[in-house]
Amino acid sequence: MSIRDAWRSSEPVRLEDHGVDTRHQARQIFRRRILLAAFIALSVFAILIWRAAFLQVDRHAHFSELAESNRTRTLVIPPERGRIFDDAGRVVADNIATFQVQITREDATNLKQELSILQEALNLDDDTMSDLRERLRFGRSFDPMLVKSDLTPFEMAKIAQLQPWLPGVEIQSSLKRVYPYRQLLAHVVGYVGRINVADLKRINPDVYQGTQYIGKSGIERQYEEVLHGTPGHKEVEVDALGRVVKVLKIVRPIPGKDIHLSLDVPLQGIAAAALGAFSGAVVVEDPRTGAIKAMVSRPSFDPNLFVDGISQKNYKALLDDPERPLFDRAMTATYPPGSTIKPVMALAGLQAGIVDPNKKFFAGPYFQIPGDEHHYRDWQRWGHGWVTLDDAITQSCDVYFYDLAFRLGIDRLHQFLTEFGLGAKTGIDLPGESSGLVPSREWKRKTKNQAWYPGETVIAGIGQGYMLTTILQLAQTTSTLAESGKRFRPWLVKTNELAEPSIVMNHESYWTDVRHGMFDVVNSPKGTARRIAAPYLIAGKTGTAQVFTVAQNARYNAKALAQKLHDHALFIGFAPYDNPRIAVAIIAEHGGSGAGTTAPMARKIMDYALGYQAKAPVKIELTNHGD
Amino acid sequence: MAIKLTRKHPTGGGERLHRGGPLGGSTHWPQKAALILAVIRRINYDPVLLLFLMLIAAIGLVAGYSASEQSVVWVEKSAFRFALAFLLMLAIAQIPQRFFFSIAPWLFGFVVLLLVAVYLFGDIGKGARRWLDLGFIRFQPAEILKLGMPMMLAWFFAKRPLPPRFLDVLIALMLIAVPTILIILQPDLGTAILVMMAGIFVLFFAGLSWWYVLAFVLAVSAAAPMMWFYVMHDYQKERVLTLFNPMADPLGAGYHTIQSMIAIGSGGIWGKGWLQGTQSHLNFLPEGTTDFILAVYAEEFGLMGLIILFSLYLAVIWRGLMIAAYAESTAGRMLAAAISMTFLVYVFVNAGMVIGILPVVGVPLPLMSYGGTALVTIMIALGMLMSIRTQRSFLGHER
Structure with a gap:
């Protein structure tokens, strides 16, 4: 089988x-x-x-929810940044639409050909093109890649004309921050820039999603929250690659608020022009309110360079410039006030009761501390002879103030100047303000571990030695003098306006004594600034500061050496005398003398601010007239 | 296979008036139809199996149209492939089953040699050494073994006394182990499992004693930890770990599983409707037209759609087991049963992966997933099943 x-x-x-x-x-x-x-x-x-x-x-609801959240995304719509205006409504920081060409690889039918068309139409160099090719190769196919920004109308017309041959190429508009006045307001208005790591630490990242710019300095930084606005968002349906398929819901952003500054652009321009070629600063304040009408720091820079990221070369040029254009000389730099401090010293003496305004004092060629051989010399070799307080201010008599300071003593001096607002930030609504310095025994012990010498008190009497002020502080001091003790916090934006405690003198007449002295500086035949006497009444004080005290790491070269050795010229003043409407503080670095250099600058500024047209505008010259 | 045709000429056809009448031609059209019918009758196929398979393929095209983002081109291509595959199946069905067993040992030996060759000189693609490049064609020898293994074992056992004796079982185990290990070394776990399972099914249907089955289960549970530490690659381990906790790495290894479960779960009982699936249409589901097509289908047609589809698969397997039960020859019945069960493994491994109860292994869903090699293999197997059906006898009946 x-x-x-x-x-x-x-x-x-x-x-x-x-x-x-x-x-x-x-x-x-x-x-x-x-x-x-x-x-x-x-x-x-x-x-x-x-x-x-x-x-x-069982889990249907759970997975439905997951599927729903899978397909929807919330995209942030950045708000439009608020604009900045001056007091007359001139735009000083604006958003303008710029147009850019971009290309999407996915939508391009013949990428190679389109790129060559674009290169020819837009005159792009080979580096840009190879960079673009790289970005197209490694980017996501549906992401548009920037070809060229800031298109001219001509270029836009060209692209529009070539559109039939350029599928996937589109013109996109975006807002760009511009500063139409360029260098003029660079230090005050500041600039915006791309958000960097340091910025991320101090901001709420949710609010800044999608925002390109953040205020980096000046008003732009100080009022960042106001200017920025509230972002909106849209809910969109996306695919797994994040590509938007459909828009489901839109919540519009709330644009940032516009900011109106107290600045007056033409006055700012006049002030900058008055400084001429000098490095220096001008602060013009309205003593009645504390409003800053002009705030100039020279030399300056173009803030537009920073908006879309400054190039390495430009930034290096700015940093390496010996004149340091990025440095704000109006409120960050500190200078010895020189003779401009004398009115305040006079007030201090009056308040302490050690000076009689009518009593005559013999001012010889020098001052000596009893029992000391050292001669504290007057700027005038032969001295001023018998002078009253008024004469001492008018002629800027050093010996008078050496004596005053010596008898006052550093403690009372320090106390009064501090009360006056010196040695502390004024509280202006700008970042980066310096506080200056009013020396004291305690300060010297702390920082230098040394005892205070009487000689240092003596030179403090004429604003030399350790004393340092910012030009903004000097303008603030001038305003206080102009208003006879009424004080306002300086402001650029109205919200920062604040009346500060007034300075009350024992006798109201002390104010008149000092102010009259300042009046005579300009209007008496012996006044140091007699050359700027105007049909309206100016009161002021000239000053000189020694060069070596300036905090600058300037590189000296042989040609500039001569000028670098000149003293800094200062001037403070207010006008009109009876009813002050403007207070000015000026420094011209290496300007020689206050009388010859800065006083005529102040006159020009006041002429414009008070609406006076000078028949023969004052000349600014570099000569030492003495203070 | 020769087809004998009988052509009955109508009596006195020559005298018919309308000879060459309105329809033209030399023969009357009912005769033509009869001729065609006769040809079709002579074609050996299983109408029941064919019907179920075509239904599944139709569902595959419908789901694929949605998964391919409504690409008519894709559907055309896919339909063309299906047509070719069905023709291949029918062609295989015409081959007498003797042929499969006569080539079985040669095929098996050849493929094992190829596997060794792949191990030594194979091309590396996607980090695995699977392909053999013969200059004109690159192919995976392991794929052939999915059929070669059950053919070989069926041939082997048909010549031996059954139920198998110890020595025969040992030889069979060797025959299973050698290629399986070679495939694991490639490494291609999915194919290795299918090949091994195909062999084990033959062993099982040959009447392997339950004692052996028990011993085998014990051996596997002992070997599993060994596999884990010495054999499995990191990416394979990762897939297994991901299965137990897909949320541990939602963007990496767990991404497929999570997105697929979201797709299925959000479908609900009745589904979101054809072309309405958000998961697949927004591209959250990777490999929507291939390994994960079931998720696309389940999202749009819901639990009801899945029950219908699974019923069709069950019907195919039931029909395959019927064919095995009715098959006349020893080798044939074992091969038919093994093919049916391998088909089950395909469906289970793919569906289990999509549904999140098995690790992610690259096993396609028969007749649904878009893929060349796997479709060819499956259709050849089904063609063999149809061929085996030709020579059948009822269980226990003598003929």
Whole structure:
């Protein structure tokens, strides 16, 4: 019996060569196993359906929610930044629409050809093109890549004309911050720039999503929160690659608030022009309110360079410039006030009761501390002779003030000047203000670990030695003098306006004494600034500060050496005398003398501010007339 | 296979008036139809199996149209492939089953040699050494073994007394182990599992004693930790770990599983409707037209759609097991049963992966996933199933 026959039989069959055939048994087993397999198949599908039911019925709500959040994204719409205006409504920081060409790889039908068309139409150099190609190759295919920004109308017309040959190329508009007055307001208005790591630490990143710019300095930084606005958002449906498929909901952003400054751009321009080629600063304040009408620091820089990231070369040029254009000379730099401090010294003496305004004092060529050989010399070699307080201010008599300071003593001097607001920040609404320095025994012990010498008190009387002020502080001091003690915090934006405690003198007449002295500086035949006497009444004080005290790491070169050795020229003044409307503080670095250099500058500024047209404008000359 | 045609000429056809009548031609059209019918009758196929398979393929095209972002081109291409695959299946069905077993040992030996060759000189693609480049064609020898393994073992056991004796079981295990290990070394876990399972199914249907089954289960549970530490690659381990906690790495290894579960779960009982699936249409589902097409389908057609699809798969497997039960020859019935169960493994491994109960293994869903090699393999197997059906006898009946 063959195997073929044997396995069909129901009984075991003995085969010749294979022993007992058990195939019928195998067949029975096979039948059972088929049933078992069918059962396994059933259970497998039961498990699959049970699991699917668990996902689709039990956890349906959960997964629906996940699917929903999967497909929706919230995109932030950045707000438009508020603009900045001067007091007459001139725009000093604006947002302008710029147009840029971008290309999307996915939508381009013939990328190579389109790139060559673009290169020719826009005159792009090979570096830009290879950079663009790299970005296109490695970027996501649906992300538009910038080809050129700041398109001219001509270039836009060209692209529009070539549009049929440029699928995937589009013109996109965006807002760019511009400063139309460029250098003129750079230090005050400041500038915006790209958000960097340091900025990220002090801002709420949610609010700045999608925002390109953040205020880096000046008003732009001080009022960042006001200017920035509140971002809106839109809910969009996206695919797994983040590509927007559909917009579901839009919440519009709230644009930033516009800011109106107290600055007057033409006055600022006049002030900057008056400084001429000098490095220096001018601060013009309205003494009645504390409003800053002009705040100039020269030399300056173009803030527009910083908006979209300054190039390494330009930045290096600004940093390496020995005149340091980035340095704000109006409120960050500190200078010895020189003789401009004398009116305040006079007030201090009057208040302390050590000076009688009418009593005559003999001012020789020098002052000596009793028992000391050292001569503290007057600027006028032969001295001033018998002088009253008025004469001393008018002629800027050093010896008078040496004596005054010596008798007053450093403690009372320090106390009064501090009360006057010197040695502390004025509180102007700008970042980076310096506090200046009014020295004291305590200060010297702390910083230099030395005792205070009487000689240092003596030179403090004429604003030399350790004393340092900012030009803003000098303007503030001038305002206080102009208003006879009424003080206002200086402000650029109205919200910062604040009346500060007035300075009350023991006798109201002390103010008149000092102010009259300042009046005579300009209007008496012996006054140091008599040359700027105007039809309206100016009161002022000239000053000179020694060069080496200036905190500058200027690199000297032979040609500039001569001028670098000149003293800094200062002038403070207010006008009109009876009813002051303007207070000015000026420094011209290495300007020589206050009388010859800065006083005529102040006259020009006051002429403009008070609406006076001089028939023969005063000349500014670099000569030492003495203070 | 020769097809004998009988052409009955109508009596006195020569005298018919409308000879060469309005329809033209030398034969009358009912005769033509009869001729065609006769040809179709002679084609050996299983209409029930064919019907189910075509239904699944139709669902595959419908889901694929959605998954391919409504690409008509894709559907055309896919339909063309399906048509070719069905023709291949029918062609294989015409081959007598004797042929499969007569080539089985040669095929098996050849493929194992190829596997060794791949191990030594194979091309590396996607970090795995799977492809053999013969200059004109690159192919995966392991794919052939999905069929070669059950063919070989069925051939082997058909010549031996059944139920298998210890020595035969040992030889069979060797035959399974050698190629499986070679494939694991490539490494291609998915194929290795399918090949191994195909072999084990033959062993099982040959009537392997339950004692052996028990021993085997024990051996596997002992070997599993060994596999974990010595055999499995990091990416494979990662997939297994991901299965237990997909949220641990939602953007990396767990991404597929999470997105697929979201797709299925958000479908609900009735689904979001055809072409309405957000997960697949917004590209959150990777491999939407291939390994994860079931998720696309489940998202749009819901639990009801899944039940219908799974019923069709179950029907195919049921029909395959029927064919095995009715098959006449020993080798044929074992091969048919093994093919049916391998088909089940395909469906289970893919669906289990999509549904989040099995690790991510690259096993396609038969007749749904878009893929060349796997489709060819499956259709050849089904063609063999149809071929085996030709020679059948009822269980226990003598003929």
